[in-house]
Amino acid sequence: MVELRRGGVNLLIRPLERKDLKDVHGVRNEQDTMAYWFEEPYESYDELEELYNEHIHDTHERRFVIEEAGEFAGxxxxxxxxxxxxxxxxxxxxxxxxxxxxxxxxxxxxxxxHAFYILNMHKVFLYVDTVNKSAIHVYKKLGFQLEGTMKEQFYARGSYRDCYFMGILKHDFMRDRQHK
Structure with missing residues (x-):
């Protein structure tokens, strides 16, 4: 659990709990939001609960809730x-x-x-729609590097979408933190 207080913002990052499923269900059924994840905005609550139960002990994923001032933010x-x-x-x-x-x-x-200091990952990567300029800007600020463009990789909003593949290496992340 990480609590950040900067500039009057009370931000909490904590592990996903069963009590969060209602909020997650709402997010996962928003068409505009899920288009950014290149996923279908359709999931029943029962399916989500079943997935949660199936993956609660899965060592191949970590899911965190973002809270601001005690309210679910993402x-x-x-x-x-x-x-x-x-x-x-x-x-x-x-x-x-x-x-x-x-x-x-x-x-x-x-x-x-968490990925680099706790899990000892070497590289963290992501996929982002090439037209999602605000997200790309954030990722670059964090130190992610553009590694390639994947043509028509995902289908969202009625068409095939190009996406960027971006990654950050542990030593680059650590170097950037030392210079801040």
């Missing part, structure tokens, strides 16, 4: 954790009413610290 996840090459994917969603407050950036920074 999720940040480390998924597809592979302990051989020491890599994982990171994903973040911040509810629209909380956007513009740098919550995604702060939550991702906390999740990256």
């Amino acid at each position: 999720v940040v996840e480390l998924v597809d954790i592979d302990y051989i090459p020491r890599t994982c994917e990171i994903q973040v969603i911040v509810l629209s009413k909380f956007r513009g407050r740098k919550l995604a950036q702060k939550a991702m920074e906390s999740a990256l610290e």
Whole structure:
């Protein structure tokens, strides 16, 4: 559990709990939000609860809730954790009413610290729609590097979408933290 207090913002990053499923269910059924994750905005609560039960002890994922002033603001996840090459994917969603407050950036920074300092990952990567300029800006600020463009990789909003594959290496993340 990480609690950040900066600039009057009371931000908490904590593990996902069963009590959060109602909020997560709402997020996972928003079409605009799920388009950023290139996923279908359809999931029943029963399915989500079943997935939660199935993955509660899964060592290949870590899911965290983002709270601001005690209110659910989104999720940040480390998924597809592979302990051989020491890599994982990171994903973040911040509810629209909380956007513009740098919550995604702060939550991702906390999740990256967890990935590199706790899980000893070597590399964390992500996929982002090439037209999602605000997200790309945040990822670059965190130190992610563009590694390639994947043509028509995902289907969202009625068309195939190009996406960038971006990654950050542990030694680059640590170097950047030392210079701040």
